[in-house]
Amino acid sequence: MTGLNEKELARQAMNGDIAAFEELITAEKPRLYSFALGMAGGNHADAADVLQEAFVKAFVNIKRFRGDSSFGTWLWRIVRNEFINYRKALGTKALQHDDEEVAGLAETGRTTAVDELIFAERRAKLLEIVAMLPPKYREALVMIDIREETYEKTAELLDLSMSALKTRLMRAREKLSELIRKRRSYFL
Secondary structure, eight states: OOSSOHHHHHHHHHTTOHHHHHHHHHHHHHHHHHHHHHHTTTOHHHHHHHHHHHHHHHHHTGGGOOSSSOHHHHHHHHHHHHHHHHHHHHTTOOOOOOHHHHHTTOOTTOSSHHHHHHHHHHHHHHHHHHTTSOHHHHHHHIIIIISOOOHHHHHHHHTOOHHHHHHHHHHHHHHHHHHHHHTGGGGO
């Protein structure tokens, strides 16, 4: 961000300053995209769609931002709600991966192309399994284990007590382990 702090930029955005709004969005976009990608099971197109809709809603509703939380927290909640709406609109249809996008997930620095392909395939399968978790478990797991967000920040974003977050995360990990055990052949 420029020399202006978040509160001043938010105030300017609320008064119609598009550049201030864009600066606020730009600061939060990498973190929010990572969250949306995790929630979408690694599907880049779905993550981008959710983020685009959320940013439009934030722009249209910027005057509703009260400053009770940081702008980033307010925006994160919009992304979270938009993802929930997006999933409802899909119904029971599973999110699908684009093979080219999955191939792009390979970690750089692997010793061989075969290693990269194996890594990308396993990561994609794991993200598919994460996407099978109920949303409340998925978001806790994505925030803590994939995004590596702090427990404090995650509890604040999810509006949970610390003990409720830890319980939800424990149940998410148990459910994920169960799903992985059922699909063990994915990883052989």
